[in-house]
Amino acid sequence: MNTKYIDLIDQTYFFPQEEFNLNEGNLQFHGIPLAELTAKYGSPLKFTYLPRISQNVARAKNWFENALRKHNYKGKYQYCYCTKSSHFQHILHEALKNDIHIETSSAFDIDIVEQLKRDGKIKDDTYVICNGFKRAQYIENIARLINEGHQNCIPVVDNYEEINLLCEAIDDSFKVGIRIASEEEPKFEFYTSRLGIGYKNIVPFYEDQIKNNEQIELKMLHFFINTGIRDNAYYWNELVKCLKVYVRLKKICPSLDSLNIGGGFPIKNSLVFEYDYQYMVDEIINQIVLACSEADVPVPHIFTEFGTFTVGESGGAIYEVLYQKQQNDREKWNMIDSSFITTLPDTWAINKRFILLPINRWNEEYERVLLGGLTCDSDDYYNSEQNRNAIYLPKYKKEKPLYIGFFNTGAYQENIGGYGGLQHCLIPQPKHVLIDRDENGNLTYELFSEQQKSEKMLEILGYSKKDKTNNTKMETIDAAEEN
Structure with a gap:
């Protein structure tokens, strides 16, 4: 047997x-x-x-290069690493060996970017795509990065107030993106993502807050689906809706030249895992070409923000x-x-x-x-x-x-x-x-x-601090008694 x-x-x-x-x-x-x-x-x-990190970056770049060549695509492809997947120095150092860019999610991410610049891992022409809801510290850090000369820092607008906050904090002109609030799958508890601005409101938002603002240049439209890049009707339908917004916006905004399709590549979670990455990339590029050709607008540069795909299979x-x-x-x-x-x-x-x-x-x-x-x-x-x-x-x-x-x-x-x-x-x-x-x-x-070690946990919990306080008090009492 x-x-x-x-x-x-x-x-x-x-x-x-x-x-x-x-x-x-x-x-x-x-x-x-x-x-x-x-x-x-x-x-x-x-x-x-x-090494698996660099291997996966190379794999994705190759799939996109093949698709761009196949469709005679005129735009460029830029691979960004989504730092929230793993912020560790050894992860960022390995990923950045491969001539890629960075996507951030919160204020302290910018501190990491600045340290990577000091270490020579990030250059002035590296794209830093800033997603997420931006509170005061995040705005301040983004502004500091741009004011110090990092022109390829692109904050992606998540809500209606961020434009004014950025304009107040940034000294000169700067580039921005707009995130689309995608509609979720029917099984979700809510209909629309909390992130970004609704499909119907993108063009009015641009005309109201960006079009006549000489300080701002709209460069990017950002699109992301929470369930990832999957070969189903929901994903393709949302991508087509995104492309309709892109071509409408492109016709009235010549500076718009980039489409960010976010992350969402799955990784192997079983010995029977199957996913045709090259087919999915081919079809995404094909849909972009068809939409832009039909609308008679130039195709955009393509950005992705792969996080789990970059680092997941290394651990x-x-x-x-x-x-x-x-x-x-x-x-x-x-x-x-x-x-x-x-x-x-x-x-x-x-x-x-x-x-x-x-x-x-x-x-x-x-x-x-x-x-x-x-x-x-x-x-x-x-x-x-x-x-x-x-x-x-x-x-x-x-x-x-x-x-x-x-x-x-x-x-x-x-x-x-x-x-x-x-x-x-x-x-x-x-x-x-x-x-x-x-x-x-x-x-x-x-x-x-x-x-x-237990000592580290006790320190976080306040026990070591308490002991130090008690010791200090005892030392003070002893000194007073001696005097």
Whole structure:
């Protein structure tokens, strides 16, 4: 009988795959020997494989270059990285190796941009696309960047008041974009996105606040769908509506020359993942060409803001199965040495799926299990709802440690989980290792952060501060008594 875990995978999926293969019964990810990685650094463990970031940027650029060539497209393509997916320095440094641009979401993003400029990672001609609702600090930071000479900073107007606020803060002329408030899918609880300005109001808004303002030059129309770039009637319908607005606006606004279609490329979340990226890019470019040709207006330059696609497939998390609890005749709970709520918050917050595979013991028998985290919260688990199929893993054996890995977790998890801060039930943030390749293609490892210490949490909670205050008081009393 085929009862080994490797037999189950062979019967269910095409395996090995581009990023996954086996070596002596142990899993490798992009050639990384995960069993050796775990033996060296222990678990729980987060890791980032930096080369995957550059690979995905190159893939997307190639798809767009192919489509532009195919359609004899006269505009240019600009790849922007959406920083909110991961703000870490090592992520930005790797992404910016590839001659790309930046999209920001809030005030402190601009501080990061300015630091990257000082480090020589961002140049004066790098586009900085500023999205999001802009409060005073965000306006001030954008204005500072533009006033200091970064002319390719383009704030994308999200509401009617932002034009006046920007004009007051910026010394000279500047460029802006306008975000379209797209209509949501019927299953949403609301009809229109809270972000941007409605389709019907774009042209009146331009004529009222921008057209006769000599300080402002409208350069970009911004379009984004929350559910991402998908081959369905909803996406294509919204894109066509966006293009109708673009051509109407272009006819009365010659300076408008760019269309930002946002982000939304999916990443691999299963061993049966299928998505035809090249087809989708071809069809997007085709729709733009058709709309502009019919309206007799020039095609726009194309901007994208890929965040999850850029960084998601670079990340992974490794856990050890500590114990198995047989709660009834059917349910076996494998307890991991960390918490899903703290380290993979998307798994419980939005039922996000990640690829789950064992690191070792592939040549042993398997069983069906549920996975539980260490916290006392009933939501701290991972089961078939997130995994699409039932979870099967090599059988738990107390004397033979079992390690499991979650893959393509590189986007949002650290930001949402509160990296370096308080964690649910005070479960510590795990170690984080950066993995790269040198000029000869050999793997290199760098410990980015140790596992979180209790002292750091106590300091955040105020205990260390209280102790210091008490110590100061005692020292004052002692000094007074001596005098």
